[in-house]
Amino acid sequence: xxxxxxxxxxxxLKYLPVLHELYPSLSLEKYSSELDEMIPCRYGQVxxxxxxxxxxxxxxxxxxxxxxxxxxxxxxxxxxxxxxSQGVGKLMFDFLExxxxxxxxxxxxxxxxxxxxxAHKFFYNEGYGPKGxxxxxxxxxxxxx
Numbered sequence: 001x002x003x004x005x006x007x008x009x010x011x012x013l014k015y016l017p018v019l020h021e022l023y024p025s026l027s028l029e030k031y032s033s034e035l036d037e038m039i040p041c042r043y044g045q046v047x048x049x050x051x052x053x054x055x056x057x058x059x060x061x062x063x064x065x066x067x068x069x070x071x072x073x074x075x076x077x078x079x080x081x082x083x084x085s086q087g088v089g090k091l092m093f094d095f096l097e098x099x100x101x102x103x104x105x106x107x108x109x110x111x112x113x114x115x116x117x118x119a120h121k122f123f124y125n126e127g128y129g130p131k132g133x134x135x136x137x138x139x140x141x142x143x144x145x
Contacts, residue, residue, distance in 0.1 A: 001055075001088065003095040006045040009035050015047060015054045022078045023145040046095055048079075048088050055083040058092050062103055072100035074110040077119070093126050 006012050009032070016031055035043075042063065048056035059075035074096060079088045100108050111134050112119055138144065 001091055002049045003046055003091050004049070005099075006047050006057075009039060012045050015057055018047075018054050018057045018078055018080060019076065021080060022076060025145055043075075046092060046099075048092050050083070055080045056088045056092055058096065060096055060099075062105065069106045070104060071107040071109055072096060072103065072105045074108065077110070089122055090126070 006015070012035055013028065013032060016026070016028060019026060019031070038059075041061070043059060043061055045057055045059050047054045056077075056079040058077045061073045061075060062070065063073065064070050074093075077089070077092070079092075097108060108128070109131075110123065110128065112123065
């Protein structure tokens with residue numbers, strides 16, 4: 001298996017079927033529009049490939065916070081159901097941790113739905129732990145995918 005950064009918007013768009021495992025209603029047009037907004041704000045993606053097939057995607061953001069400085073946030077972690085529990089997530093997380101260190105980040109972070117217990121176990125095993133709460137006030141409930 002090979003983990004690598006996706007190089008541009010066009011390559012990210014090619015792997016929309018992987019994201020459909022998390023967001024089945026996400027259209028190509030909406031995804032393209034979202035990427036146009038996100039990429040200029042230090043957004044990127046990595047993919048995991050098995051014999052040329054993309055089997056996992058993870059977005060990431062690089063930013064700064066007053067309390068810690070530079071950080072890398074993992075976003076929309078998706079491993080195809082057919083490839084889960086085979087070390088794919090570990091490969092992706094290790095790749096992004098190396099990237100964070102290369103970028104001189106002081107922290108990695110991620111958000112996870114409260115009901116996603118299987119993922120939580122994986123995150124704990126990778127050294128992640130809750131530091132606080134991520135509070136959300138939905139202004140448009142219909143916008144949630």
